[in-house]
Amino acid sequence: MLALVAPAAAQETATARGAVLRGLDTFNGHVTDMEVAAGQSVQFGRLNIVLRECRYPAGNPAGDAYASLEISQQGREGVIFSGWMIASSPALSAMEHPRYDVWVLRCTTD
Numbered sequence: 001m002l003a004l005v006a007p008a009a010a011q012e013t014a015t016a017r018g019a020v021l022r023g024l025d026t027f028n029g030h031v032t033d034m035e036v037a038a039g040q041s042v043q044f045g046r047l048n049i050v051l052r053e054c055r056y057p058a059g060n061p062a063g064d065a066y067a068s069l070e071i072s073q074q075g076r077e078g079v080i081f082s083g084w085m086i087a088s089s090p091a092l093s094a095m096e097h098p099r100y101d102v103w104v105l106r107c108t109t110d
Contacts, residue, residue: 011057011058013057013066014055014058014059015038015054015055016038016056016065016107016108016109017108018037018040018054018108019051019065019067019105019108020033020035020105020108021033021051021069021102021103022103023045023047023100023101024102025100026098026099035108038051038053039051039052046073046074047071047073047080047100049071049102050070050071051067052070053067053068054104054107054108055067061107065086065104065106065107066086066087067084067104067107068083068084069081069083069084069085073097080096080097081095081096085104087104090104
């Protein structure tokens with residue numbers, strides 16, 4: 001017996017003006033919340049974090065945030081993370097670093 005399954009409908013998203021990120025310095029346990037505008041960067045410890053874009057479910061700014069980030073480290077060549085992080089599943093696309101953790105909390109709309 002063959003069952004036909006309809007494809008999942010893609011969720012419509014809206015683009016936010018920025019995002020709130022959380023950083024953890026695992027050496028000293030210090031947690032920092034950072035607000036960054038899309039296209040801008042913020043420093044966290046030795047990291048430079050650029051927010052390329054933040055999206056959320058259309059009509060639900062408090063919904064699950066998806067942020068496109070590019071992270072580099074002072075004194076180290078190249079980018080150490082480039083991709084999308086999802087607020088509800090931070091481990092799905094996590095930055096691998098021995099000292100710092102960074103994840104997305106939410107998009108900012110105003």
